[in-house]
């Protein structure tokens with residue numbers, strides 16, 4: 014964004030800008046598109062027809078125009094577009110720009126790679142330009158993106174198209190250290206391109222952060238930003254924005270939820286879904302393949318794919334950071350013959366950006382999470398998108414495959430589906446996604462599991478990575494909402510673990526298996542875990558791999574079936590082969606609720622019931638005693654007396670033992686103290702205090718002992734009324750002790 018060179022130049026420029034703005038405003042207002050219409054339906058303007066103000070003081074029609082130069086755009090924008098070779102408009106640009114220039118709210122949907130970015134960047138620049146927005150006006154537009162990489166990419170497009178304008182713009186994304194610098198400058202910026210979290214951080218923390226005059230709000234990948242993941246942030250952001258603003262929402266998979274849109278308080282928005290009538294919802298130049306790949310063969314298949322596509326630029330999607338890390342590190346160590354890269358949300362921001370740029374430039378394989386699924390436009394076209402793990406829904410599938418076949422280029426994608434995920438096909442079909450079945454060429458399959466096993470043995474950290482990858486994959490399946498497709502219970506967990514090279518199946522803590530009693534083919538092992546409360550859960554299941562057949566056509570691991578039906582595998586064809594091996598259940602304690610409370614029933618040899626304790630009495634004294642009540646009473650009385658006597662003797666012995674112990678301690682202390690007195694001649698309060706404390710302490714100790722004795726007396730020992738014991742008693746006890754020792 015260039016600066017004018019002199020005062021005079023600036024003055025001239027102001028005058029001509031003012032004239033241009035007046036002309037643009039008149040032109041836009043002269044023949045605006047009808048509200049609710051799609052300008053695409055209007056006839057195109059002839060190529061060489063005059064544009065702008067016409068001789069009769071009218072203006073040319075811009076709704077229905079197909080080239081940027083036929084549009085009421087500022088010279089600065091037009092120059093930049095021309096310099097960047099943007100001449101003809103894409104469908105979404107033709108449909109939305111006329112409405113957007115009129116200041117209307119827009120809900121735009123168009124296929125991936127169809128040029129939605131320009132459809133909102135241009136109106137932002139034009140609005141601020143026509144409002145004569147300057148540095149002192151602060152924030153004029155906020156563009157929100159769900160990911161940092163996409164925000165960075167939008168920023169690059171803004172720099173290209175807005176290069177002749179004088180606006181200041183800022184990229185506010187998480188993971189950057191210079192937040193303090195941002196805080197100092199953010200109020201001077203005219204256009205903010207940001208992720209929701211960072212924007213909210215500024216709204217919360219930056220003193221005097223002011224967007225009360227903001228004119229245009231843009232949500233790129235609007236359905237993603239409006240979904241539950243960003244709900245809190247977005248609500249907080251919206252609450253701080255002025256209600257009077259223009260709002261532009263764009264995505265390849267647009268939200269139609271009234272609730273979502275209500276949160277944005279749109280004013281009579283224009284719904285522009287340019288490819289709604291299209292036969293497919295994905296780019297026409299995109300060739301899409303689906304293969305049924307059992308879980309335990311996924312890595313073999315991926316490895317084989319990479320080895321047979323060494324000249325391609327490939328983007329591989331996996332469902333978690335841990336999987337990305339493991340597969341990337343492991344395959345890197347196996348040197349496939351093509352540079353490998355990885356991208357995920359846990360990486361440092363600088364590294365993320367560097368990887369993104371490198372992948373834009375060079376032929377390589379990029380392993381990524383869904384962080385690269387939306388919006389990214391890799392400069393030199395991606396040849397292949399490989400979805401190793403099934404996306405969470407059709408929208409996610411569309412965005413992932415949309416990283417290839419962008420604008421006018423072609424591209425290919427392949428999705429590995431587990432036999433248990435076959436229902437995804439129905440959903441793709443219903444969403445107008447044309448996929449072909451493909452049969453992998455078994456003879457070209459290069460197994461990698463044994464290589465991984467030796468790798469894990471050599472590098473212990475890799476074993477940990479493999480375990481984490483294993484667990485996070487299962488968790489990703491477990492937490493999926495669409496239970497028609499994702500069922501962790503159907504996965505061959507042991508085989509999958511082995512396929513990662515792991516010697517043993519790791520423990521899975523998050524699963525609390527609920528086993529359908531009818532489903533007898535599952536093999537479940539549930540045991541208490543040694544470390545904590547969670548369980549070990551292990552499922553063995555083997556699935557028919559009918560989709561794998563040996564066939565030879567191309568020198569490629571993938572063999573495209575001509576018809577979609579040829580390789581089709583129906584859910585009903587999928588059989589489980591291994592029956593249940595063992596089921597360990599926690600033993601349940603059975604309680605007989607019919608048993609009478611408070612009674613204990615004892616039976617004699619003939620099966621007659623006996624009263625309580627009768628059985629004990631019977632074994633000790635014979636049946637006559639049990640039958641004579643007097644003898645029985647006498648027996649119990651004697652037993653009571655014996656017990657009391659024994660109890661008293663025990664107490665006396667214990668008391669004597671404690672007393673002797675205390676006397677010994679006292680003697681020992683006195684001897685020690687006398688020595689100290691001799692050595693240090695310490696006199697005075699300190700020693701006295703110590704002795705005193707000792708006395709007090711011993712007294713307390715003794716008293717507490719007595720208390721206990723007294724309590725005992727009260728509860729049953731009538732013969733002893735205090736804790737004190739006479740000398741005779743002590744002597745008698747000592748004698749008794751000696752006798753018991755000798756006997």
Ligand SMILES: Nc1ncnc2c1ncn2[C@@H]1O[C@H](COP(=O)(O)OP(=O)(O)OP(=O)(O)O)[C@@H](O)[C@H]1O
Pocket residue numbers: 098099100101102103106123124125126127128129130131264265387388389390415416419420
């Ligand atoms: N009018 C145009 N003429 C030529 N190329 C264009 C035009 N508009 C956009 N492009 C190019 O098309 C490619 C895709 O554009 P863009 O990234 O805006 O697509 P998108 O619709 O936003 O895709 P996604 O849905 O994946 O975010 C970019 O490389 C862009 O430079």
